[in-house]
Amino acid sequence: MAEPLACEEASSWHLHASAVAWAGRGVLLLGPSGVGKSSLLARLLAAGAWLVADDLVKVTRRGGMVCAEAVSPAGLIELRGNGIFRLVNTERVRVSLCVELLPAGTERERLPERRTTTIADIAVPVLSLDAGDPAAVASILIALAACRAG
Template sequence: MTGDEAALDVRHAGLIALRLGGRWRGALIEGPSGAGKSDLALRALDAGFRLVADDRVATFASGGKPWGKPPAPLAGLIEVRGLGVVDAAALPFCEIALAIRCVAAPEQVERLPEPRFAPVAGVSVPVFDLWPREPAAPLKIRRMMQSLGVAT
C-alpha cells in the first residue's frame, strides 16, 4: 500500500483471498444478513483461501486499486453460525480482484452472464452472482479469478 490510502468505506461484506501471482488477491462477498456470506467464507478457507475480514470490510483505494481490511475489532474473527464468533488465521489486508453478490436461490444465477462491474472504493471491479450455499461455490470463486487472469 502507498501513502495515498483514502478514507475507508466500511461495507457489510466478507473478504477472502488467494495467493496468486506472488500476491494476495481477494473476493469481496456481499449480501444481506443471513445470506450465507460467513458460511461461504468458512468453506472457502477449507478450499485454500485465507480470511481477510468477516461481516465488515473496510475498503479503500491505493495505487489505483481497491483494497480491503477488517475493522480493528473484527480482525482475525469469523462467525460460525451455531457455534459463535471464533478466531481464524487472517491476513491484515489484500487487493480486491472481484466482488461476489450472494443471491437467495440457485435459479437467480445466470448460466452465461454478461460481464458486469461495480465500484469498490471508487475503482471498477468485476461482479458475479453466486448462490453461497452451493457446495462448489468456493471452487467457482477460484475459477472466476482464473477466468479474469487474476490467477496468473
C-alpha cells in the same frame, strides 16, 4: 500470512460483507443478511483461502486499487452457535473480485454479460452466485485464476 499492502490511504468505507484472500488476490462476499456469506466464507477457508474480515469490511482506495481489511480486531470469525474464534489471517488485500450472493433459487442467465461494480471509483469484476451452490467455491477460484472468455 501475506504481507500487508503498503500504499497511501486516500479514503475508506465500511461494508456489511466478508473478505478472503486467495494467492494474494482479494474476494469480497456481498449480499443481504442471511443469504449465506458466513457459510461460503467458511467453505473458502476450508479450501485454503485466508481470512481477511468476517461480517464487516473496511474498503479503502489506495492509488488505483481497492483494498480490504478487518474493521474489528483482525482474525476473528463467528461460527454461529459456537462463538468467536481467532484464525491466522491476512491483514489487508487488494480486491480482485466481488461475489454477489443471491438467495437460493434466484433465476440467472446462463451466459450473462460481464459485470463490474464500482468501489471508490474503481471497477471491480462481479460474480453472481447462489451461496449454497456446491460449486460456489470452485467458481470463485476459477474466476480468480482465469480470464473470462467472451
